[in-house]
Amino acid sequence: MKALFGRKVCDLVELKELTHQAIKEGKKGQPYTITREVILKDAEFRDFAQDFFKDQPWISHEDGGMDQDGKIRCIRVVNIDTGEKVLVNTEGYDYPRYTGLEL
Template sequence: MNALFGRKVRDLEELKELTKEAVQDECEGTPYEVTREVLMSDAAFREFAEDLLKDQSWIDKGDGGTNRNGEIRCIRVKNRDTGEKILVNGEGYDYPRYTALELE
């Protein structure tokens, strides 16, 4: 599967807009591997999604990067109530430096 990752995206609304534009431009995206999943309540997910540049305690400096196959290693952050998902690649930082919507 491929995802359309954006760098230093402010919030979920900006991520949705950037994704919409990339899909319209027929961008292929980048292959990725989910290394773990973080489940959040709707309230926690909304708080997280309102500021994607905020440091997160569940992002480790070792999260992110690429695997041997060149796929982006990322965390799947999932809203337990709605099923909405954001892929996060911290790329050595404590905040979601690269983010993407996981599209079905």
């Protein structure tokens, strides 16, 4: 599995635009592994997706980084109502420092 991750992307709209542009440029993404899933209701997911700089209570300092195989460790955040997903690599912060979409 591979994803294109953006650093300090402000929201889901920007993430989608950056991902679309990167695909157009032929970028292939980075391998990743899911450490856990966070399931949110639609309103919670929209709140999360409108501000990736906001600290999230479901993020801990242990989330993110790379595993021993060089894969990015991330949380898969799922909108339970729509199925939309965002990958989050916190790199030890309390907010989604790196975000990506599954390719």
